[in-house]
Ligand SMILES: Nc1ncnc2c1ncn2[C@@H]1O[C@H](COP(=O)(O)OP(=O)(O)OP(=O)(O)O)[C@@H](O)[C@H]1O
C-alpha cells in the first residue's frame with residue numbers, strides 16, 4: 467500500500483542523517499551545510515514487531531517478512547519557502563505527496579554545525595516550518611476557491627461540498643492555525659483528504675538531541691514535548707548521529723552499544739512505531755512453515771479489503787477468513803492447538819480485522 471512519511475524540517479538539522487539510519491544506507495548525502503539535500507531520497511523501512519518473531523518461532527517458519535513503510539527525506543525548508551525562497555515550492559510539492567510528517571527539530575547544541583537562523587530553538591523552528599505550510603495552504607486554497615465558483619453556481623454537489631470544506635480550512639488557517647485542527651465529519655473525510663493540505667497532515671516531532679542525551683533527552687526536547695502535548699501531536703527523542711552509528715552494527719553489537727547508552731531499544735524502532743500509530747495503521751499476520759509475514763492495514767479495515775492487501779484476487783473472491791487472535795495463537799502453541807481449543811473463528815465479509823490477528827483467507831478464483 468505504501469504509506470509514506472515525509473522527513474521535514476529546517477536545513478542542516480539532521481534529516482538525512484536520520485534517513486540513512488532508518489534505511490541503513492548512506493544513500494542520502496548528509497553533511498554540515500544547509501541545502502545539502504535537494505532531490506528527495508526515498509527508502510523503505512521494515513516495521514519492527516517482536517510478535518512476528520514469536521509467531522515464526524512457534525510455526526517454525528523458514529522466512530520472516532516484516533511489513534514495510536516508506537520514508538522520504540525532503541530538502542530543508544526555510545522562512546519564505548511558500549513564496550519560493552530557497553527552492554521552497556518544489557519542496558512543498560514533495561511534502562504534499564506524503565501521508566504524514568516526521569518533523570525533525572534540532573535539539574543538539576554542537577557549535578560546529580550551522581543553524582540557518584544562528585540559534586538553537588526547536589520551538590521557534592517548529593513554528594517557522596508550520597507557518598510556511600499554513601501560508602502555502604492558504605495560497606493554494608484561495609486559488610482553488612476562485613476556480614470552483616463556476617461549478618458551485620452550476621449546482622455541482624461535489625463542488626459545493628468542496629467549497630464548504632475549503633472555507634472551513636481557510637478560516638482556521640487565517641487564525642494562524644494548521645488545517646489539522648478542523649473537525650471533519652466522516653461524510654466529508656474523503657473530500658477533505660483530496661484537498662491534500664500540507665498543514666492537515668499528522669505530525670510527529672523528532673527531537674534530534676546530542677549523542678550523550680539520547681536516553682535522557684534535554685531541556686530543549688522537554689520544551690518540544692510540552693509544545694507537542696499542547697497541540698495534541700506526538701513526539702520522540704532521538705540522536706540521529708547515534709542512530710546512524712547503531713545502524714551500522716550487527717544485532718549483538720548494536721544491543722551492547724544500546725545498553726551502554728542506557729537505551730532499551732533503538733530510537734528508530736520507537737520512531738517507526740510512532741509513525742505507524744500516527745497513520746492509524748495496524749498489522750495482521752499470515753503464518754505457515756514457509757513464511758511468517760506481517761501486513762499493514764488501516765485501523766477499521768474489513769476482512770475482504772485486508773485480504774486485498776495480499777492480492778486483488780483474495781479480495782474479489784473472498785469467502786471467509788480463518789482467524790486466530792495473536793494471544794490465542796501463542797497461548798495454544800500454534801494453529802493446531804488454537805483450532806483444538808476452539809480459538810479459531812471463521813469470519814465473514816463484515817468482520818473488522820484486529821491488530822495482531824493471524825489470518826488464513828479462503829477465496830474463489
Ligand atoms: N544529533 C546530532 N548531533 C550532532 N550533530 C548532528 C546530529 N544529527 C545530525 N548532525 C550533523 O548535522 C549535520 C547536518 O546533517 P544532515 O545533512 O543530516 O541535515 P539535513 O537536515 O538533511 O540538512 P539539509 O536540509 O541541508 O539536507 C551533519 O554534519 C550531521 O552529522
Ligand SMILES: [Mg+2]
Pocket residue numbers: 481482483495496502503539540541542
Ligand atoms: Mg539532507
